Amino acid sequence: MRILLITPPLTQLNTPYPATAYLKGYYGAQGHTVQQVDLGIEVADRVLSREFLAGIGLEEQARLVEPVKRFLRGQDDTLGPRIANRSLLPEGKRFEQLDEDNMEWSFGVSGTTDKAMHLATLFIEDIADYIREHIDPHFDLVRYAEYLSNDAPTFDPLYDELQQEPSVIDRMMLEILEKECRVIGDKEAGDKEIRQKYCCYDKVCITVPFPGCLYGALRCGQWLKTHTSATVEIGGGFPNTEWRQLSDKRIYEFCHEVVIDGCREADQYCPDFSDLPLDKYLSLTEMTNPMHRLWSQGRWNKMVMAHGCYWHRCAFCDTSLDYIGNYHAPKATTVVDHMERIIEQTHRTGFHFVDEALPPKLLREVAEEILRRGLAVSFWGNIRFEKAYTAELCDLLAEAGMVAVSGGLEVASDRLLRLIDKGVTIQQTVEACRHLRDAGIMVHTYLMYGFPTETLQETVDALETVRRMFDEGIVQSAFWHRYAMTCHSPSGLNPEAYGARRVTLKPNPFCNNEVDWEPGFDYDIEAVGAALRLATYNYMNGLGLDQPVRSWFPIRVPKPTSYSKSIRSTSF
Numbered sequence: 001m002r003i004l005l006i007t008p009p010l011t012q013l014n015t016p017y018p019a020t021a022y023l024k025g026y027y028g029a030q031g032h033t034v035q036q037v038d039l040g041i042e043v044a045d046r047v048l049s050r051e052f053l054a055g056i057g058l059e060e061q062a063r064l065v066e067p068v069k070r071f072l073r074g075q076d077d078t079l080g081p082r083i084a085n086r087s088l089l090p091e092g093k094r095f096e097q098l099d100e101d102n103m104e105w106s107f108g109v110s111g112t113t114d115k116a117m118h119l120a121t122l123f124i125e126d127i128a129d130y131i132r133e134h135i136d137p138h139f140d141l142v143r144y145a146e147y148l149s150n151d152a153p154t155f156d157p158l159y160d161e162l163q164q165e166p167s168v169i170d171r172m173m174l175e176i177l178e179k180e181c182r183v184i185g186d187k188e189a190g191d192k193e194i195r196q197k198y199c200c201y202d203k204v205c206i207t208v209p210f211p212g213c214l215y216g217a218l219r220c221g222q223w224l225k226t227h228t229s230a231t232v233e234i235g236g237g238f239p240n241t242e243w244r245q246l247s248d249k250r251i252y253e254f255c256h257e258v259v260i261d262g263c264r265e266a267d268q269y270c271p272d273f274s275d276l277p278l279d280k281y282l283s284l285t286e287m288t289n290p291m292h293r294l295w296s297q298g299r300w301n302k303m304v305m306a307h308g309c310y311w312h313r314c315a316f317c318d319t320s321l322d323y324i325g326n327y328h329a330p331k332a333t334t335v336v337d338h339m340e341r342i343i344e345q346t347h348r349t350g351f352h353f354v355d356e357a358l359p360p361k362l363l364r365e366v367a368e369e370i371l372r373r374g375l376a377v378s379f380w381g382n383i384r385f386e387k388a389y390t391a392e393l394c395d396l397l398a399e400a401g402m403v404a405v406s407g408g409l410e411v412a413s414d415r416l417l418r419l420i421d422k423g424v425t426i427q428q429t430v431e432a433c434r435h436l437r438d439a440g441i442m443v444h445t446y447l448m449y450g451f452p453t454e455t456l457q458e459t460v461d462a463l464e465t466v467r468r469m470f471d472e473g474i475v476q477s478a479f480w481h482r483y484a485m486t487c488h489s490p491s492g493l494n495p496e497a498y499g500a501r502r503v504t505l506k507p508n509p510f511c512n513n514e515v516d517w518e519p520g521f522d523y524d525i526e527a528v529g530a531a532l533r534l535a536t537y538n539y540m541n542g543l544g545l546d547q548p549v550r551s552w553f554p555i556r557v558p559k560p561t562s563y564s565k566s567i568r569s570t571s572f
Helices: 019-029 039-047 050-055 059-072 077-084 093-097 100-107 113-134 156-162 168-181 192-197 211-227 237-242 249-253 290-296 332-346 360-373 391-400 414-419 426-438 456-472 525-540
Strands: 002-007 033-038 203-207 231-235 301-303 350-353 378-383 402-410 442-449 477-482
Touching: 002 019, 002 039, 002 168, 002 211, 019 033, 019 203, 033 039, 033 168, 039 168, 039 211, 050 059, 059 077, 059 113, 077 113, 093 113, 156 211, 168 211, 203 211, 211 231, 211 237, 231 237, 290 402, 290 442, 290 477, 301 332, 332 360, 360 391, 391 402, 391 426, 402 426, 426 442, 426 456, 442 456, 442 525, 456 525, 477 525
Parallel strands: 002 033, 002 203, 203 231, 301 350, 350 378, 378 402, 402 442, 442 477
Antiparallel strands: none
16 A cells, blocks of 8 residues: 655644654555655745745845755854854844843853854744734744634634635645655546546545644645545544544545544554655754753654553543553663664654653663663653652663653642642652752753642742742753643543532534633632743743742732641752
């Protein structure tokens, strides 16, 4: 069978999303002929071109965009000093937000490559803003028409948009797709009618990892069903979470099959990046924060170490779904074998392990295998801050190449950590972060507010814990998000057990993920969220660490309490 794998616009521009690479490895091992295409990077490359920008009136940007792309691809580092001293690029609205003091603190002296990358990224974002405001309202650098797909109870707005004539960006995407589908093409086709239906693939699989990819995916499916005879399948992270109760049959105007939990064993195969245009990816620096730079800067090889989560108990997590609840781990030798094969394909030695949570036992064995083989690699990924991360293990991981971790401290309250069955305490988190910091491994933590029964006192105490962790330097980056109850999580499946009440029971005909529930907070949750984000943004930049945490809140809040005996016993 001849199979085409598609990643629709838009995910990341700095590195390939790995879903099609895993499917290519899986289908290739079954003996199929497989090709993959990342329409996101292909569309971005055409949009960010001299020809296109000149055609929409951006003459100055058109003159500079090709050199800037070469710089962001690591193909011309000599342009960096001129970008960094701000003598080259036109500066639009994005540059108005620059804080020179923060830039100096983040990047050091003028002329550094990181600073130039940040400024070049602002230049690219200015172009994207112009396109969105004047050419195509759907366009963005890392998503496409997301507002039509994000938590959409009905298909109507998205469906209606898909009945309209394709936009300029849509047509660009479909031209690339048509070229890919007619690789063999007209020579083997007969009359005009057959030629219209001819496609060199028997099956086309479109992955939709995020809501910002769905519109592009459906546009592709729409064209494929009209102009080819290929079987069109749509799957990926978004359908797996949002469409498990899908009842709107109009979706089959855009595909033949919706695949849920398909190819469960695909991530046991080595991903194959070999036919992707790796030289086109752009290394962007959207924010000055060091952990955000890891996400968007550099062409990391994305791969999975183990399928699912070895803990799979957290009340807020989609533990009932296969990608989390069905845990299985390979041998360490297999993981490192795959790493070596990917290095041969990509000529890059950096790895982002995209596991839900890297298993400490397997992580240790992988680190030992890396060292045994004498490999020089860099890697990072998501972990659980648990007692397994001793000073000895963290030193071993750093020696093997670990440069950063991200992990959930979540609610930063021992009572709430027990309620959500996180399996860690604040003390364990603090000690793990300290060991990681001492080993030279950067730490980012995810934080949550607004979980059922969370009090204002607990929220203030959580921010004080975060302030102390930044003040000691055991975390370098953090992000707060408001708790969302999903229908696949323990809290969504049984809200009453967590002190919440479900508002609606009837499923939507289109997307079903978030559960409507009554929070019952006796304080302004929006004002609290804004204060948490503002305070933590300042902490990440080394500011406000000596301010009382209450000063960040626009509403009256209590003083922090004695966080817990475990916190007092640390060097806090």
